[in-house]
Amino acid sequence: MAVLVLKSLAKRYDSGSVGVHSLNLEVRAGELMVLVGPSGSGKSTTLRLIAGLEIPTEGEIFISGALANPVPPRDRDIAMVFQDYALYPHLSVEQNLAFPLKMRKTPKHEIRSRVNEAAEMLGITDFLKRKPRELSGGQRQRVALGRALIRNPKVFLFDEPLSNLDASLRTQLRQEIKHIHDRLTATMVYVTHDQTEAMSLGQRIAVMNEGTIEQVGTPAEIYRQPETLFVARFFGNPPMNFLECQARSKSGLLEITCQEVTFSLRTPATQSQGSVPHTMTLGFRPEDVQLGKSTKDALAGTANVSMVEAMGAETFVHLEIATLKLLARTLGHIDIQSGSQIDFSISTDKLHLFDSSTGKRIHTRQPS
Amino acid sequence: MGRGGCVIAYILLTALAFFSLAPCLWEVSTSLKSLQEVMRVPQTLFPGDITTENYTEIFQRRPFDRYILNSFVVAAASTSIALIAGAFAAYSVSRMRSKWRAWLMLLFLLPGILPAVLFLVPIYRFFSSIRLTNSLFGLILVHAAFHISIVFWIMENFFERFPRDLVDAARLDGFSHMGAFFRVVLPLAAPVAITAGLLAFIFSWNEFLFALTLVTDDSLRVATVGISMLSGASAYEIPWGQIAAAVVMTSLPVVLLVLAFQRKIVSGLTAGAVKE
Numbered sequence: 001m002a003v004l005v006l007k008s009l010a011k012r013y014d015s016g017s018v019g020v021h022s023l024n025l026e027v028r029a030g031e032l033m034v035l036v037g038p039s040g041s042g043k044s045t046t047l048r049l050i051a052g053l054e055i056p057t058e059g060e061i062f063i064s065g066a067l068a069n070p071v072p073p074r075d076r077d078i079a080m081v082f083q084d085y086a087l088y089p090h091l092s093v094e095q096n097l098a099f100p101l102k103m104r105k106t107p108k109h110e111i112r113s114r115v116n117e118a119a120e121m122l123g124i125t126d127f128l129k130r131k132p133r134e135l136s137g138g139q140r141q142r143v144a145l146g147r148a149l150i151r152n153p154k155v156f157l158f159d160e161p162l163s164n165l166d167a168s169l170r171t172q173l174r175q176e177i178k179h180i181h182d183r184l185t186a187t188m189v190y191v192t193h194d195q196t197e198a199m200s201l202g203q204r205i206a207v208m209n210e211g212t213i214e215q216v217g218t219p220a221e222i223y224r225q226p227e228t229l230f231v232a233r234f235f236g237n238p239p240m241n242f243l244e245c246q247a248r249s250k251s252g253l254l255e256i257t258c259q260e261v262t263f264s265l266r267t268p269a270t271q272s273q274g275s276v277p278h279t280m281t282l283g284f285r286p287e288d289v290q291l292g293k294s295t296k297d298a299l300a301g302t303a304n305v306s307m308v309e310a311m312g313a314e315t316f317v318h319l320e321i322a323t324l325k326l327l328a329r330t331l332g333h334i335d336i337q338s339g340s341q342i343d344f345s346i347s348t349d350k351l352h353l354f355d356s357s358t359g360k361r362i363h364t365r366q367p368s
Numbered sequence: 369m370g371r372g373g374c375v376i377a378y379i380l381l382t383a384l385a386f387f388s389l390a391p392c393l394w395e396v397s398t399s400l401k402s403l404q405e406v407m408r409v410p411q412t413l414f415p416g417d418i419t420t421e422n423y424t425e426i427f428q429r430r431p432f433d434r435y436i437l438n439s440f441v442v443a444a445a446s447t448s449i450a451l452i453a454g455a456f457a458a459y460s461v462s463r464m465r466s467k468w469r470a471w472l473m474l475l476f477l478l479p480g481i482l483p484a485v486l487f488l489v490p491i492y493r494f495f496s497s498i499r500l501t502n503s504l505f506g507l508i509l510v511h512a513a514f515h516i517s518i519v520f521w522i523m524e525n526f527f528e529r530f531p532r533d534l535v536d537a538a539r540l541d542g543f544s545h546m547g548a549f550f551r552v553v554l555p556l557a558a559p560v561a562i563t564a565g566l567l568a569f570i571f572s573w574n575e576f577l578f579a580l581t582l583v584t585d586d587s588l589r590v591a592t593v594g595i596s597m598l599s600g601a602s603a604y605e606i607p608w609g610q611i612a613a614a615v616v617m618t619s620l621p622v623v624l625l626v627l628a629f630q631r632k633i634v635s636g637l638t639a640g641a642v643k644e
Contacts, residue, residue, distance in 0.1 A: 014465055053536050073539045080540050086533035090555055103542030147541075 001029040002064040002154035002187050004050065009059035011045055019045035020211040023059065027155075030185040032178075034202030036192055037234070042211040043191045047157050050189060052076050063154060074103075079148035080157040083164060085140040087132040093119075093143050094128040100151045118146040122176070138169045145173075149180065158190040162197065174201060195235050199223070207231045229359035232283050232352055238316065240283045241326045244356065247280050254364070256353075258282060258299075279356040288350035289328035291317060291342055300345035305336050319344065392619070399423070399612035406608045422613035426598075432614060434587060435594035440621070442504055442579075442590055443572035446511030451565050453512070454519025455557070459549060461520075462527035473524065480517035484577055492581055502585050510578050515568035522564040526557055559635045566629055570622055591618040 004027040011019035020042035027033040035043040048054040050061060052073035061068040068076055079100070087096050094115055101111045119125045122142040132140055141161060148156055158177070162170045178201055181188055192198055198205050199219045207214045207222065207230070215227040226232035232240050245258040284299075303319035303326065315334045319326040319342070328344060336342060353362040398406055399422050401415040426432040461472055479487075491510060492501065500506035530553060538548035554561070576592045583589060589597070595614045600607045626633070 015467065048536075051536070051540060053539065072544065073536075074542045074544065076540075078540060080537065082533040082537060084531055084533050086531065086537040088534065088538075088552060100541040147537075 001185065003027065003029045003062075004155055004187060004189065005060075005062040006046070006050070007060045007062070009046070009049060009061065010057050011042075011049060011054060012057045018042075018211050019054070020049070020208075023211075023213060025206055025213060025216065027187055027189060029187055032181045032188045032190060032201060032203045034190045034192060034198040034205045035208055036195060036198035036202075036205055037208035037214075039193060040210075041208040043193075043208045044159055045211075046208070047080070047159050047189060047191050050155070051078050051080055051157055077151075077154040078157060079151045079153040079155075080159065081141075081144050081148050081161045083160040085132070085137075085144045085164075087140060087143055087147070089132055091131075092128065093124060093130055093132070093135070096132065096143055097128075097146050097150055100147060104151075114150050118150045121149070121180075122146050137165050138173065141165065141173060145177070145180070149184075154187065156186055156188040158188065160192055161190075162192075163194075170197075177201065195237070199235070207234060209234075225361075226283075226352060227361045229281055229283075229354040229356075232354065236285055238286050238327055238329065240285050240352070241289070243282045243324070245280050245282045247278060256280070256282065280362060281354045281356050283352040283354065284346045284350055286316070286327045286329035288346055289319075289326065290345045290347070291328055291330060291334065291336070293343060293345065298345040298347050299351060300343070302341055302343050305338055305340050305342055307338055308334075308336055317342075395612045395615050398608055399616050401609055403607065403609055422607075422609040423617070425607075426610050426614050426617070430594070430598070430610075431587065432591070432594060432617065435589050435591040436617065436621075438504060438588060439573055439590040439592070439618070442507050442511060443569045445504075445508045446515055446572050447565050447568040449508070449512035450515030450519045450568050451561060454516045454564070455523050455554070455561060457516065458520045458523035459527050459553065462524050462530070463532075476517055476520045476524075478517075479514050480521070484514070488577060488581060491578070495582060501582050502588060504583075504588055507579060507582055507590070510582065511572045511575060515571060518568050518571065519564040522567070523557065523560060526560040527553070530556070559632045562629055562632045566625060566633060569625070573618075573622055 004025075006023050006025040009023040009025075010021045012021075013019060023042075023046060025033075025046075035046060037043050045054060049056050050068075052068065052071065056069065063076060063078075088099065091099065097115045097118055098111045101114060106114075115128070116125070119128055122145055124139060124142050124146060127135055127139060127143075132143065135143065141164075144161070161177075162173055165173065174197060177190075190197075190201055192201075199222075202219055204216060204218055205222050206216045209230050215222060215231045217225070217227075222231060223235055226235065233242075243258040245256045248255045248257075282299075290298075301321060303321045305317060306320045306325075307318040309316040309318075310333060314332065315330050317328040317330065317334065317336060319328060326344075351364075353364060354360065355362055397414055400418045400420070401412070402417065402419050402421065405412060405416055457476070461469060461476075464472070495501045495506050495510075500509070534552060534556075535545075535548045538552040539545060543551060574592060575590075576596070579590045579593045580596070583593070586597075591614070595611060595618065598607055598611050598614060599605075
């Protein structure tokens, strides 16, 4: 188990494009950290910098407290699982698994027992003699996982390992990776663009955008307390509702008016009045919209029901207030007809306020 | 394609194959005829009396075995140099991200597309000044320089499509960058390297211009020049039979080589064309 620390890490390419800039991150010993973000956000670059496959332009990487920058990839004691499996096509499954051990001059009998152990753990014992091209995608990725596991490295890196697999196989292998992590309690960094994968796998998640980290936190923190507009938009399916609002400070309270709709909200800002922005974005999750009732201390109103989608376990209700479109999500079945009118409310503690110009969260506290 | 279309295609392909191979068959036939029969009008398609005297002549009265050996030395050595240098160059260029990459590739293309005669005089004068004329080594260097272009372009194309993850995996598994190249990339590039090597070998084997100009010593001549130097008893006699025999003997090694490696050549030429 190793602690992995990235300090002011930056990578700029000769072509002028920026991979990552000024990245700070600490992955705790035995932690499964997920780097998530859209393509081009720098998550794979970060992973390759940790592995030593790319040389950072600036900054430092520490593995178990030791500076790793001058250490070549082969001596960093890191194993990586790639999206395209990266199995040696000219070697059998058994030889692929044994390869990293052979390179480290491990005794033959030990190689054999560790190959068998890894093969059993991943259920690939029957394919040991086969070549990678004779295996399905899922089987190949299992072999790739095995090749990483067998080394017992300080840090495991996963570069979108499940992207090439179909949905059911993805779920299955995701569970296996989680199981492997629980069993080995190894330090793992897992890159994905899939928010579901990030939420279900990560003990903590680092959300990346345009080469920087937007927020680091547990899945619950990321979902419940998004620190930026980007994080709020990225997580959640269906996504968060957003309203463009105008804010005014009035006798120590913040009065917010959202678009032409006349609901206003009074919430005390923790920030000083002078720094309160005029335009802000208000967000709330579809499941936080309460239908048919109006509670106190809430953003509330009446809306037209434009569409109802019954999904079985949950129902999506599309609401319209003038030109404004909102989505509400309720558990189970709800008896509403399209075209009808309905009261709705969102409790103030479920509202997320963001500065529209910087995209940063505005921290508020409940009225006392 | 229907059955009729299939038959027509076969007839056309057979005709085309015959059209291409006819000169070779004619050469083989001529090599087995006596000089009188070669000169006879009308010409005979097949030799009336099969004779091997042309073959014995070129090996007994002329040092044709020496020419073939020289050809082999030059082709093998220049191909080896070109393969090693070309593969290294191709790999490094394939991994480059510089804006100069396209220019560098064009530079490698030049010796392959410019007429060889353009280089003849400068190379001759340069080689004269450093005493590399009249030596197989000089010829090997020139051939290698031209072959690098072929090897580079074939292998660069392969390396560019080579999965980078595989090299990265090898580097994490315990190889240096060079180690990964030698132990993982090159073994997988073998069919492509064989194809590039064979093409280079054949070019070298057939090369005439530089072989004629740079080497004048008879014992250092290669087969192509040897054939052109074959002459009869008088200026009016052209030893067609011997020339044909020499051509057959010169072509044979290349034909055998291609036959031996034909599967590898096909897989090398189509490497990367279809995603596995």
